[in-house]
Amino acid sequence: MPILRPATFIRKLRRCAQWLFVIVLLSLTMATTSVDQSPEYQVKAVFLFNFVQFVEWPTTAFPDKESPLVISVLGKDPFGNYLDETVKGEKTNGHPVIVTRFQKPEDVKPCHILFINISKEDQLTQTLELLKGKHILTVSDTRTFNRRGGMIQFVTSENKVRFQVNLEATKNANLVISSKLLRLAEVVTN
Amino acid sequence: MRSSDYRTWILLWIILIVVHRVDAQEISGDNPSILKHLSMEELMNVEVTSVSKRPEKLLEVASAIQVITQEDIYRSGATCLPEALRLAPNLQVAQLSSQHWIIGARGFNAAFANKLLVMIDGRTVYSPLFAGVFWDAQQVLLEDVERIEVISGPGGTLWGANAVNGVINIITKTAEESQGFYASIAAGSMMRTYGAIRYGGKINSKLHYRIFTRFVDRDNTLTTTGEDNPDNWGVAQTGFSVGWNPSQVSTFSFQGNVYSGIEKTLPDDSHIDGQNILAKWNYTFSEKSEMSLQFYFDRTWRKDIPSTISDELKTYDMEFQHRTALGRNHRLLWGLGYRLMDDKTINATPIIGLVPRDRVMDLFSVFLQDEIRLLDQLRLTLGSKVQHNEFSGLEVQPSVRLVSTLKKNTLWAAVSRAIRAPSRIDVDYYLPTYELPDDVPHVAGGPNFDSEKVISYELGYRVQPTKNLSFSIATFYSCYDDLYSVEARPGTQVYEIQNGVKGTSRGFEFFATAQMLEGWRLRGGYTYFYKELEPKPGRIADPASLGNDPEHQVIIQSMANLSKSFQLDATLRYVDKRPVPYISDYITADARIAWITKHWEVAVVGQNLFKDKHIEYLATIPRSAYLKITCRF
Numbered sequence: 113m114p115i116l117r118p119a120t121f122i123r124k125l126r127r128c129a130q131w132l133f134v135i136v137l138l139s140l141t142m143a144t145t146s147v148d149q150s151p152e153y154q155v156k157a158v159f160l161f162n163f164v165q166f167v168e169w170p171t172t173a174f175p176d177k178e179s180p181l182v183i184s185v186l187g188k189d190p191f192g193n194y195l196d197e198t199v200k201g202e203k204t205n206g207h208p209v210i211v212t213r214f215q216k217p218e219d220v221k222p223c224h225i226l227f228i229n230i231s232k233e234d235q236l237t238q239t240l241e242l243l244k245g246k247h248i249l250t251v252s253d254t255r256t257f258n259r260r261g262g263m264i265q266f267v268t269s270e271n272k273v274r275f276q277v278n279l280e281a282t283k284n285a286n287l288v289i290s291s292k293l294l295r296l297a298e299v300v301t302n
Numbered sequence: 303m304r305s306s307d308y309r310t311w312i313l314l315w316i317i318l319i320v321v322h323r324v325d326a327q328e329i330s331g332d333n334p335s336i337l338k339h340l341s342m343e344e345l346m347n348v349e350v351t352s353v354s355k356r357p358e359k360l361l362e363v364a365s366a367i368q369v370i371t372q373e374d375i376y377r378s379g380a381t382c383l384p385e386a387l388r389l390a391p392n393l394q395v396a397q398l399s400s401q402h403w404i405i406g407a408r409g410f411n412a413a414f415a416n417k418l419l420v421m422i423d424g425r426t427v428y429s430p431l432f433a434g435v436f437w438d439a440q441q442v443l444l445e446d447v448e449r450i451e452v453i454s455g456p457g458g459t460l461w462g463a464n465a466v467n468g469v470i471n472i473i474t475k476t477a478e479e480s481q482g483f484y485a486s487i488a489a490g491s492m493m494r495t496y497g498a499i500r501y502g503g504k505i506n507s508k509l510h511y512r513i514f515t516r517f518v519d520r521d522n523t524l525t526t527t528g529e530d531n532p533d534n535w536g537v538a539q540t541g542f543s544v545g546w547n548p549s550q551v552s553t554f555s556f557q558g559n560v561y562s563g564i565e566k567t568l569p570d571d572s573h574i575d576g577q578n579i580l581a582k583w584n585y586t587f588s589e590k591s592e593m594s595l596q597f598y599f600d601r602t603w604r605k606d607i608p609s610t611i612s613d614e615l616k617t618y619d620m621e622f623q624h625r626t627a628l629g630r631n632h633r634l635l636w637g638l639g640y641r642l643m644d645d646k647t648i649n650a651t652p653i654i655g656l657v658p659r660d661r662v663m664d665l666f667s668v669f670l671q672d673e674i675r676l677l678d679q680l681r682l683t684l685g686s687k688v689q690h691n692e693f694s695g696l697e698v699q700p701s702v703r704l705v706s707t708l709k710k711n712t713l714w715a716a717v718s719r720a721i722r723a724p725s726r727i728d729v730d731y732y733l734p735t736y737e738l739p740d741d742v743p744h745v746a747g748g749p750n751f752d753s754e755k756v757i758s759y760e761l762g763y764r765v766q767p768t769k770n771l772s773f774s775i776a777t778f779y780s781c782y783d784d785l786y787s788v789e790a791r792p793g794t795q796v797y798e799i800q801n802g803v804k805g806t807s808r809g810f811e812f813f814a815t816a817q818m819l820e821g822w823r824l825r826g827g828y829t830y831f832y833k834e835l836e837p838k839p840g841r842i843a844d845p846a847s848l849g850n851d852p853e854h855q856v857i858i859q860s861m862a863n864l865s866k867s868f869q870l871d872a873t874l875r876y877v878d879k880r881p882v883p884y885i886s887d888y889i890t891a892d893a894r895i896a897w898i899t900k901h902w903e904v905a906v907v908g909q910n911l912f913k914d915k916h917i918e919y920l921a922t923i924p925r926s927a928y929l930k931i932t933c934r935f
Binding site: 154155158159161162193198272273274292293296 | 337338340342343345346347348678
């Protein structure tokens, strides 16, 4: 059986090892450009930011041409730095996008998108009651969100983020949702 | 290696680190920006990972870890643990005889391969009698091994003494994961007969169990002239495992094993038997904090004719661990442990033996590790284990690790200190066992033997460029001190076991796995190792017997599904020559062909196929084959 002589084999092995090293370096470039895995809340932060382009608020929601577009978080903040990083330096139609946070439903000041992270069911119902009539797009991960009148509910299915929209709730808040967004969502009716 | 080679390696590492950090700059600012540039449809296709409380993903571990999966073991045709361990490129495995194997990482493989800590489901199988592992007594049912984690490099901080060059963790499936009926029989030339049955069932949705029994009868190896070596043997093991999950936050596992074997040796047969039982409780306080408490009792008995020493060892071990997050930037892991080892030996002749015959040894340990998040992708882990052992007293094993984790690649660096605690074969070894005057040559134990020490500097890189391809490399430079030597007390002929040798070692470990096509996977690696040992200043000791190690080692494993019911697998391995005593290099292969249906499998496996016989360390290993029929319901 023709087997390589050990001495030649070793020399070839050494060359091989050095080439492997170079291949590994090159594979770095492949590593940087593909994005097929990301932390859940980093993706959701980008979704919140993207929703801005598909929602029309009534003119009263913006006191003037340069007033900020506010994305707020109510309850325990699951985004860490992600939401702040995502909106940093961004402007939509001249409105700078900023992030604010609230702990209790009574503290909520006027904002445009409110991500609600309250686990207690009764507190959630109370919160949505308080927000009725205001022009705030409510978003959450909670399983019963749409059923209780929340507008957009994130659902993770097969490790990918999807969302459901309660159209009636958005109509009650005088928000117009673009059909482009509705096409991607699963529309839920009460 | 020539110095020009060193310069090339250092240059390549510098380039790697620079590119990794430049990469980091680009990514850390841009991660959300890459996502922001995706369309809504593309964003909905991104796979998300949630922050889990399970141990870190393999990609982020700051050590040279390689994993052998259940599939790798099953497809390789391995018939016992040592054969399964060959599949880790960072381990050196050599079959000494039919009954004995020496397994080590990063060199120092010798008749007493004592620098590797081995555990099965958290129970240490490293013997404090001779500071090594008796592989013939570890008869795990390979079908129920979930995975084997092989960490090369000092693992003293987390795992304790004797993890100088590495740690092997053999993890079996939980009772819940090994349900149903499994039976297998095999017959062959080296593995003469083999049979195993396992049944896993459940009492209710929270209480699962499995019981198994396994026996194997193995043929002898050969001498260099082709005669039979008297080393055939057989062993049977039976065991159970119970898993109980009464709630989301609490899990219990309880397992036990009993084994017994007879080994042909001259002038008489040797015997081994053992019993062990282990109980573990895991409790999760919250997403950030969990604890575990474990007890085990392990009795091993060996009547070893060739060495003329019989030994019964009873080990009682208790261990507690707690993992918790402190604020946003600290993850603490700490633990306490106590082990009692009750060892009794019988010296068959006064020519050689252990004195005193019986010894009770205590081991106390405490450890603490803090993983600090310095920046988003940069973590610093500081930790130390402090142990008090019977022979060398208080020992400290600290380590510092730095990990930089990007989305697909990880760069890590570590400096650690680890020790190998003295064992009975160092301290209590007498030749002969009765007293002799100072001017008559004899060996009188190692009353002043201290622990062997290593300080290791490591650097590693891991990348997974696509879902189907991953690489990892690790390099190390280790400084050893106080290594074993046998030297005469000045002015006398009384030889004692002392710590007269020091040295350094360096090397490189490469591992890759690739899913080449949908039904074809390749995995393998290359390891380079080089060491230089010398007596400490003023001492006369011969370091040659401390390890007879090859410089190069390659293994490649291929697993191909030729069709839904036909598998063709092969493993190729090359081990370089060993210097003193000289053993030539060898290249050999194993192959497996299997026909699979839903419940049945028939496999034909050939082992050591290239030459009809070869030597790995001592005995001559012949080419062999076996036929195996398995059913699973």
